[in-house]
Amino acid sequence: MVIELKNVSVQYIVGDFKNIGLKEYILRRIKGNYDVQNFWAVNDVTFSLEKGDMLGIIGSNGAGKTTLLKVITQIMWPTKGTVKVNGNIAALLALGSGFDGDLTVRANTFLRGAMLGYTRDFMTAKYDEIIEFAELEEFQDRPFRQLSSGMRARLAFSIASLVQPDILILDEVLAVGDGAFRQKSEEKMRGIISRGATTLMVSHSIGQVRKICNKVLWLDKGKVVKFGDNTQDICDKYEAFLRGKN
Numbered sequence: 630m631v632i633e634l635k636n637v638s639v640q641y642i643v644g645d646f647k648n649i650g651l652k653e654y655i656l657r658r659i660k661g662n663y664d665v666q667n668f669w670a671v672n673d674v675t676f677s678l679e680k681g682d683m684l685g686i687i688g689s690n691g692a693g694k695t696t697l698l699k700v701i702t703q704i705m706w707p708t709k710g711t712v713k714v715n716g717n718i719a720a721l722l723a724l725g726s727g728f729d730g731d732l733t734v735r736a737n738t739f740l741r742g743a744m745l746g747y748t749r750d751f752m753t754a755k756y757d758e759i760i761e762f763a764e765l766e767e768f769q770d771r772p773f774r775q776l777s778s779g780m781r782a783r784l785a786f787s788i789a790s791l792v793q794p795d796i797l798i799l800d801e802v803l804a805v806g807d808g809a810f811r812q813k814s815e816e817k818m819r820g821i822i823s824r825g826a827t828t829l830m831v832s833h834s835i836g837q838v839r840k841i842c843n844k845v846l847w848l849d850k851g852k853v854v855k856f857g858d859n860t861q862d863i864c865d866k867y868e869a870f871l872r873g874k875n
Contacts, residue, residue, distance in 0.1 A: 630715065631796060631827040632678040632701065637710035638851075639671040639696050670696040671707070672851035678827050678844070680795075685838035685860070686831045687867055688848035689874075694831045697848070698798050701829065716795025716827070721786065728781065730774035734765055737773045741788050755791060762817075763787040764810065783810060790817050797821055799830040815841055835864050 671693040678684055686694050699705045700712055702720045727744060728737045738759055742752040760766055763783040768776060776784070799818075819841060822828050832838055838845060838860070845863040847854040855863045 630677050630713070631680050631682070632715075632829075633711075633713040634677070634701070635675050635711045637671060637674045637697075637700060637707045637712060638669060639693075639700060639705065640708040641668045641670055642666075669851050671700065671848075674710070674848070674851075674853055676846060676853070676856045678829070680827055681822065681825050682827050682844055683822050683842045684827075684829045684844045684846055685842035686829060686846045686848065687833075687835065687838060687864070688854075689871075691850070692848040693851040694848055695800055696851075698800055698829065698831060702798055714796065718796045718798060719789065719794035720798040721789050721800065728773050728785075730772065732773055733770050734760075734773055734776065734784065735769045738784065738788060741785065745789065747791070759784075759787045759791070762790075762813070786814060790814075790821065793821070793824065794826055797826045797828040799828065799832075801831055801833065811837075835868055839864050 674693075674697060686697065688694055696705070698720070700707050701714060702718055703712075703714075704720075727741065729740065732740065735756075738756060739749065739752050742755075743749070747755075760769060763780070763786070765776075765780060765784060768780065773781070797818075815837070818828065818830075822841075830838075830842065842860055844856070844858050845860050846856045847863055847867050855866065857863065
């Protein structure tokens with residue numbers, strides 16, 4: 630088993646502390662009129678994945694998808710339940726972040742590579758391949774801030790997809806760029822998966838999930854609606870659910 634979650638729950642405490650400051654918070658707590666609510670972002674989630682599985686995680690906004698990924702990557706710890714992960718993880722949760730807007734695209738490429746642990750020699754050897762895949766040949770010496778959000782995400786994806794992880798975690802990564810670039814991204818992911826990586830992908834594109842995932846996890850308000858390898862059936866039911874909401 631590469632990933633195993635048992636009864637995982639994540640609780641947030643929602644209140645008005647951030648809006649009122651420490652002094653007012655203490656006064657309200659003393660008077661008993663501080664408004665606190667408990668919110669379960671992830672609620673009793675259980676599933677497991679084997680080597681080479683490609684899991685699509687679907688659900689409406691606020692379903693708990695990103696929170697669940699953060700638990701698996703150990704960015705945060707669950708309030709309840711257990712998480713077992715066997716292998717090194719590469720997580721692409723915020724592609725466009727971590728760049729310096731004043732540096733050039735070229736400089737940012739080497740900077741991002743260093744942040745991911747790549748040597749300068751490795752990045753030099755891979756640089757042309759990265760820029761070509763990101764389709765940024767004409768922008769190499771421009772300040773990074775001049776790039777569109779799509780261009781930034783393409784560059785980040787191109788750099789990050791050089792890794793050879795045991796576990797790959799993607800949060801809306803394959804939504805970047807136009808249709809042609811999305812197809813290239815999917816092909817790149819298939820290559821990584823074919824080498825045995827276990828992959829978890831959050832996506833709002835049900836067509837994408839149908840094409841490249843062998844398992845699906847459907848979340849709604851933090852709870853598991855369905856999980857399994859009957860990908861087409863689960864996607865059909867989810868699309869019917871969405872039509873019913875509209």
